[in-house]
Amino acid sequence: MTILGLNPDELAGCVGCGLCLPHCPTYRVTGLESASPRGRINAMRAVEGGAPISSEFTAILEACIQCRGCETACPSSVQYGHMAETAMVAIATRRPITRRVFDRILYRHVLPKHYVLLLGTWALVVAQRLHIVPKRFGVPPISTSSLRRSLSSDAFPTVFLYTGCVMDAWQRDVHRAAMKVMRAMGASVGLPGHGGSCCGALHVHAGRRSDAQRLAVAVVASMPGEIPVVVDSAGCGAALKDYGRLLGTPEAIAFSARVRDFTEWVVETGLPKMLSSNKTVVVQDPCHLRHVQHAETSVRTALSASYRLLETDDDALCCGAGGIYSITHPEIARQVRDRKVAAIRAAAGSDEVTVASANPGCAMFLSAAGLDVRHPAELLAAVIEEDNE
Amino acid sequence: MGRGRVRAEPLELILYQSDAGTARGQASVVCFPESIDDLSFAIRAANRHCVSFVARGSGTGLAGGATPVANSLVIVMTRMNRILEVDPVGRVAWVEPGVLNLDLTRSVRHLGLHYAPDPSSQQACTIGGNVGTNAGGPHCLSAGVTSAHVLAADVVLGNGDIVRLGGLEPDAIGYDLRGCFVGSEGTMGIAGSIAVRLTPDPPETRTLLADFTSVDAAAETVSGIIAEGIVPAALEMMDAPITRLVEEFVGAGYPLDAEAVLLIEVTGLIGGVDAEVDAIRRVALERGARQVKVAITEQDRMLLWKGRKSAFGAIAKVAPDYYLHDIVVPRTRLVEVLKRVYEIADEQNLLVMNVFHAGDGNLHPLFVFDGSEPGIWERVYAAGDGIIQACLDAGGVLSGEHGIGLEKRDYMSLAYSAEDLDAQARLRDAFDPDGFANPEKILPTGSRCGEMKRAPEGTWV
Ligand SMILES: Cc1cc2nc3c(=O)[nH]c(=O)nc-3n(C[C@H](O)[C@H](O)[C@H](O)COP(=O)(O)OP(=O)(O)OC[C@H]3O[C@@H](n4cnc5c(N)ncnc54)[C@H](O)[C@@H]3O)c2cc1C
Numbered sequence: 001m002t003i004l005g006l007n008p009d010e011l012a013g014c015v016g017c018g019l020c021l022p023h024c025p026t027y028r029v030t031g032l033e034s035a036s037p038r039g040r041i042n043a044m045r046a047v048e049g050g051a052p053i054s055s056e057f058t059a060i061l062e063a064c065i066q067c068r069g070c071e072t073a074c075p076s077s078v079q080y081g082h083m084a085e086t087a088m089v090a091i092a093t094r095r096p097i098t099r100r101v102f103d104r105i106l107y108r109h110v111l112p113k114h115y116v117l118l119l120g121t122w123a124l125v126v127a128q129r130l131h132i133v134p135k136r137f138g139v140p141p142i143s144t145s146s147l148r149r150s151l152s153s154d155a156f157p158t159v160f161l162y163t164g165c166v167m168d169a170w171q172r173d174v175h176r177a178a179m180k181v182m183r184a185m186g187a188s189v190g191l192p193g194h195g196g197s198c199c200g201a202l203h204v205h206a207g208r209r210s211d212a213q214r215l216a217v218a219v220v221a222s223m224p225g226e227i228p229v230v231v232d233s234a235g236c237g238a239a240l241k242d243y244g245r246l247l248g249t250p251e252a253i254a255f256s257a258r259v260r261d262f263t264e265w266v267v268e269t270g271l272p273k274m275l276s277s278n279k280t281v282v283v284q285d286p287c288h289l290r291h292v293q294h295a296e297t298s299v300r301t302a303l304s305a306s307y308r309l310l311e312t313d314d315d316a317l318c319c320g321a322g323g324i325y326s327i328t329h330p331e332i333a334r335q336v337r338d339r340k341v342a343a344i345r346a347a348a349g350s351d352e353v354t355v356a357s358a359n360p361g362c363a364m365f366l367s368a369a370g371l372d373v374r375h376p377a378e379l380l381a382a383v384i385e386e387d388n389e
Numbered sequence: 390m391g392r393g394r395v396r397a398e399p400l401e402l403i404l405y406q407s408d409a410g411t412a413r414g415q416a417s418v419v420c421f422p423e424s425i426d427d428l429s430f431a432i433r434a435a436n437r438h439c440v441s442f443v444a445r446g447s448g449t450g451l452a453g454g455a456t457p458v459a460n461s462l463v464i465v466m467t468r469m470n471r472i473l474e475v476d477p478v479g480r481v482a483w484v485e486p487g488v489l490n491l492d493l494t495r496s497v498r499h500l501g502l503h504y505a506p507d508p509s510s511q512q513a514c515t516i517g518g519n520v521g522t523n524a525g526g527p528h529c530l531s532a533g534v535t536s537a538h539v540l541a542a543d544v545v546l547g548n549g550d551i552v553r554l555g556g557l558e559p560d561a562i563g564y565d566l567r568g569c570f571v572g573s574e575g576t577m578g579i580a581g582s583i584a585v586r587l588t589p590d591p592p593e594t595r596t597l598l599a600d601f602t603s604v605d606a607a608a609e610t611v612s613g614i615i616a617e618g619i620v621p622a623a624l625e626m627m628d629a630p631i632t633r634l635v636e637e638f639v640g641a642g643y644p645l646d647a648e649a650v651l652l653i654e655v656t657g658l659i660g661g662v663d664a665e666v667d668a669i670r671r672v673a674l675e676r677g678a679r680q681v682k683v684a685i686t687e688q689d690r691m692l693l694w695k696g697r698k699s700a701f702g703a704i705a706k707v708a709p710d711y712y713l714h715d716i717v718v719p720r721t722r723l724v725e726v727l728k729r730v731y732e733i734a735d736e737q738n739l740l741v742m743n744v745f746h747a748g749d750g751n752l753h754p755l756f757v758f759d760g761s762e763p764g765i766w767e768r769v770y771a772a773g774d775g776i777i778q779a780c781l782d783a784g785g786v787l788s789g790e791h792g793i794g795l796e797k798r799d800y801m802s803l804a805y806s807a808e809d810l811d812a813q814a815r816l817r818d819a820f821d822p823d824g825f826a827n828p829e830k831i832l833p834t835g836s837r838c839g840e841m842k843r844a845p846e847g848t849w850v
């Protein structure tokens with residue numbers, strides 16, 4: 001076993017050509033080799049070759065947003081994400097004790113326990129009303145009326161909608177919109193049973209693989225049967241689709257095969273009847289939709305039936321949100337977002353613009369920069385409306 | 390220079406020990422100037438401490454040009470990445486050296502202009518690095534390489550002085566020092582801002598893909614097209630193994646069973662390009678092409694080019710290490726030299742792939758191997774020596790576009806006489822008398838007596 005436990009062949013896969021550099025958001029804003037995919041891979045190589053797991057090494061890997069833009073760009077198909085996640089496991093076990101306690105509370109007792117998260121969210125709502133939440137955290141105003149009403153599941157579901165942890169607490173209206181569209185398309189929508197409230201994506205990124213595995217088992221068990229599992233958060237969807245690899249069991253592999261991003265499911269099922277809208281929409285590709293799920297075309301197919309779509313000319317570079325990255329690395333995240341906002345404004349020209357984003361993290365972070373950001377489910381729900389009510 | 394702009398953490402230094410080539414060195418300090426004054430300041434500071442320095446753009450160079458030797462200070466240009474001025478009428482842009490090649494083209498696209506030199510690494514490499522290596526690219530066949538597109542540069546010399554080389558006026562008097570500087574790989578100083586020529590987008594473009602069952606037939610088609618009086622905008626060749634690799638990555642429709650393919654682009658006015666397409670098709674079919682396809686949509690065209698431009702990066706799927714050569718031979722000798730390349734690979738029992746700018750005879754034999762295999766590097770070097778010899782025998786030159794750097798330095802005395810090398814050394818001294826700027830690159834150690842030596846122990850991996 002090597003120090004970081006990396007597969008030597010995977011590590012050797014990088015030839016150092018540098019073609020990934022411009023596709024890396026952190027390299028783009030810092031210009032540092034140590035903030036680039038090639039640099040991070042070389043740093044992992046150095047550690048496997050005997051260099052210490054120093055605070056410098058930890059900082060280099062933690063500054064990665066884990067957007068996986070480098071994987072799509074790499075002609076040698078280097079599996080950067082997998083290597084970084086593995087290296088993070090080694091880092092997580094070597095953290096100072098205070099940090100380990102904090103992480104344990106966050107990852108074991110807040111995110112996976114839905115009532116704790118909801119309780120925390122109410123506390124946040126109060127704090128927001130008192131104006132004591134720092135703006136740079138980019139937390140959107142949370143609607144209390146939405147939080148008060150819970151979602152209801154249909155009898156004899158033909159499809160599950162995965163609701164998740166933070167998203168269910170902060171963006172429940174998106175789930176409502178998704179359910180509305182799905183029902184209009186003739187589906188009966190089921191919700192996950194007990195224990196399936198957190199997908200574990202944040203845990204994987206933080207190097208807490210065994211926590212993530214436990215959560216994955218619970219999520220799989222919470223949505224039994226063979227019907228499709230629809231996910232309206234790109235980050236959670238990517239995690240659910242990766243359970244096959246994370247758990248390696250036949251059940252997990254079968255489960256992952258059932259998972260669809262919301263727009264993937266809509267396109268596969270056949271677009272519903274929609275009115276046309278005069279809105280101009282700039283599509284933002286959440287990294288885990290584009291680089292991990294490779295589902296960026298279905299968003300466009302679903303929306304282009306009603307909206308005029310515009311594209312950014314920035315190779316779909318990350319927006320900087322990255323799970324909790326915008327809180328742990330606010331400065332880099334803000335610079336990355338500035339680039340994104342500029343690209344969106346350039347694409348829109350003088351038009352009033354709405355941004356479509358299929359990931360709640362990106363949506364919140366971009367809204368905090370003053371953009372009008374909507375989930376594709378909300379945009380679809382808006383154009384099927386009159387037809388069905 | 391301020392916090393965060395000078396760095397020397399141990400791991401970070403390791404990350405700057407090489408470019409995309411194989412030579413490795415050791416940096417003492419890394420710094421990130423944000424203006425030409427910063428740059429001059431850094432160079433003067435290095436002078437004071439008697440430390441040599443080396444410029445680095447994106448580190449995609451393949452000849453070890455940006456590899457620090459002698460514990461150099463590495464001066465990274467990535468933060469000098471502003472486009473300073475665009476004159477759409479005069480078709481000139483002033484840019485800082487850290488601007489990425491493709492970013493420049495993107496930023497002037499709405500004006501119907503582009504920056505013509507398009508190395509395959511154009512998405513990642515910097516204009517400064519392109520000037521350093523006098524980079525070429527597929528479309529340089531008709532447009533000319535970097536030197537033809539650089540009008541002027543503000544350069545910081547080895548002692549920290551800032552001078553302007555060249556100018557925007559077409560007929561400057563005196564020596565063309567700009568011409569000397571372009572391609573000097575940072576040994577004559579570092580460009581702090583660069584004036585480049587912008588080229589109008591062609592009205593029409595056609596991209597053709599011709600596939601062949603033999604490498605010879607493809608190579609003969611190359612000569613045939615030129616003999617027909619056509620100068621395509623680009624004329625690229627890929628052999629079977631590399632074609633299969635890139636197809637796997639891009640799915641552009643490259644034939645998986647061809648022995649060689651030619652990617653040909655013609656540009657111009659509508660009538661003209663169609664006539665050229667017909668002529669090329671005829672020439673290729675006469676020489677045994679199985680098929681000549683014309684890309685229909687812009688997306689097909691982009692995919693074909695994406696494939697070609699990903700070729701070097703894609704080889705890790707076969708083996709973890711590569712050694713990429715860069716030689717130029719007269720087009721008439723292409724078939725013969727190419728044969729010799731395959732023979733040399735066979736002799737050394739190495740896998741070779743060929744993907745290159747066929748139109749200007751610029752070959753890129755690419756050896757793909759696993760560097761941890763015992764004795765492999767000796768075979769790779771032996772094959773390299775053989776290829777260089779074959780190239781020089783055929784009347785070719787040592788480098789088409791990647792530069793000499795460390796990689797080819799010791800071959801210089803095969804190509805030039807002692808007098809020639811001495812003259813070059815004196816030219817270099819005129820720019821940098823104290824030898825601070827990127828030492829040990831391009832010219833062999835002790836070039837003045839014309840001796841030949843391998844790179845210093847430990848420089849090679
Ligand atoms: C996949 C791949 C494909 C490639 N395809 C091509 C190709 O088609 N054609 C081609 O020509 N090359 C090609 N290259 C090689 C490489 O991309 C070019 O040599 C490029 O010009 C290097 O740019 P860079 O910014 O990476 O410079 P670096 O590698 O960082 O530096 C290159 C040299 O320029 C010097 N330099 C850097 N900045 C400055 C400056 N501001 N002033 C003076 N000197 C400076 C450096 O000291 C060094 O000697 C390819 C490389 C790769 C990995």
Ligand code: SF4
Pocket residue numbers: 013014015016017018019020021037038041070073074075076077078702705
């Ligand atoms: S990760 Fe891929 S693209 Fe990036 S340097 Fe390595 S081989 Fe090249």
Ligand code: SF4
Pocket residue numbers: 023024025026027035036037040063064065066067068069070071080
């Ligand atoms: S995952 Fe994203 S941030 Fe991390 S190295 Fe790759 S491109 Fe950069």
